[in-house]
Structure formats: structure tokens, C-alpha cells
Amino acid sequence: MRSPHFLDLPRMDARDLAENTVAAARRLLGCVLVRREGDVLMAGRIVETEAYRPDDPASHSFRGPSARNASMFGAPGRAYVYLIYGLNHCLNVVTEAAGTGSAVLIRALEPLSGHDLMQERRKSPHLTNGPGRLCQALGIDRTLDGEDLLGSDRLYLLAAPPLSDDAILATGRIGITKAADWPWRFVIAGNAHLSRK
DNA sequence: AGGATGATTCTCT
DNA sequence: GAGAATCATCCTT
Numbered sequence: 001m002r003s004p005h006f007l008d009l010p011r012m013d014a015r016d017l018a019e020n021t022v023a024a025a026r027r028l029l030g031c032v033l034v035r036r037e038g039d040v041l042m043a044g045r046i047v048e049t050e051a052y053r054p055d056d057p058a059s060h061s062f063r064g065p066s067a068r069n070a071s072m073f074g075a076p077g078r079a080y081v082y083l084i085y086g087l088n089h090c091l092n093v094v095t096e097a098a099g100t101g102s103a104v105l106i107r108a109l110e111p112l113s114g115h116d117l118m119q120e121r122r123k124s125p126h127l128t129n130g131p132g133r134l135c136q137a138l139g140i141d142r143t144l145d146g147e148d149l150l151g152s153d154r155l156y157l158l159a160a161p162p163l164s165d166d167a168i169l170a171t172g173r174i175g176i177t178k179a180a181d182w183p184w185r186f187v188i189a190g191n192a193h194l195s196r197k
Numbered sequence: 198a199g200g201a202t203g204a205t206t207c208t209c210t
Numbered sequence: 211g212a213g214a215a216t217c218a219t220c221c222t223t
Contacts, residue, residue, distance in 0.1 A: 058204070068218075083217080084205060085202095085218095087205070087217080175203085
């Protein structure tokens, strides 16, 4: 039996994100991120995520709300987009109740649609295997900070059936100096589109 | 007002 | 594997 075309999948439900950020990071694996710009549709299957929580020294929310991270304290299902190293944007899916300050970083996608535009923007064979790369490929920047990923038509999430536990690998998070050993990075085991081997 | 710091990526070697 | 690029943000004078 074949997997359905991604456009037949239902929208992600807030209940999958509102309860527990680590569970949401696992739940998002296999789900589909869709970006629409006018007539162009781009989409990718989420294959790598990381969880961040307010009691986590590596989290942007650790020191409370600010102008930059305000949307991380928003309602579950919103986007938190930030600029890092003055060069790259990163996309998070906000989780848990509004005011909490938790989110899931989307670290890698498996391209499903819109390869031409992604390729044009990336100028590299590495289209969406990295949080900054996938934002560049999909044209995601701070103008999409706070976007409602459960209701928007230009950036939104589609829910795939949950993966089995043995399809998911947990590791330490990447690129941080604090709490790097917390096993809050999740990948689809063996997937070819991860940010690291 | 000034300095340090990144949830990264690219270009070398 | 090391080093640079690059700048908004945050914290310390």
C-alpha cells in the first residue's frame, strides 16, 4: 500500500503540540511542512527536530521573553523564526500552552515538491538538510515569525500518521554549548536528508 | 556606547 | 577538521 500524496494529509492539530514539547518533537517527524508563494508550492517531510524548553539553558526562552523570542511564548502551532550568525534563519514550531516558551526546531526536511525553486535559491545540492538551509530553500525569514502554522496558507503543517518508536533515533542537540548532552534531537533513523551523519 | 555571543554554513586544507 | 563570514540581540560599562 502506497503512502498518500502529501496534499491529501490533514492539517496538523494543535493537540499534537500543546501538551509536551519532547513528544511534539517526535510527533512532527514524518509530518509535512508546506510553503506556498503565489502559484509555487514547496513541501518537505520533516526528518530531524530538536526540543527546547524554558527550563533548558540552551533555549532562547531560558532568560524570559524579549522582542526577538516573543513568538516562542505564543500559542502552540505558531512559527518562531529567528536570524542566527547574521546569515541564516531557523524555523521553530511553538509548543505547549501560550506563555510557556517552548518550541521544536525544524532541522531537516526531505524535499517533496518545489525542487526547482529550492535549487535556484540554494545553489547547492544541499537543499534542506540543515535548519538554515531549509529556510533559505523555502524562503522563510522573520516576516513569517509568528505565522499560524495550523491556519496559514503560505506556511503550514500537515499531519502524517505517527512513526513507530523504533523508527526514531534520539541524540544530543547540535551546535549548542549548554545542555548539549540532553537527548532532545530526534531523527528518522537512517534517513538520507539529515543535517549530520 | 561597546563588546561578546550565537539552535549555521561555506570554503578551504 | 579548522577558520571565516556577518549582524541582530543581549549584557555589561
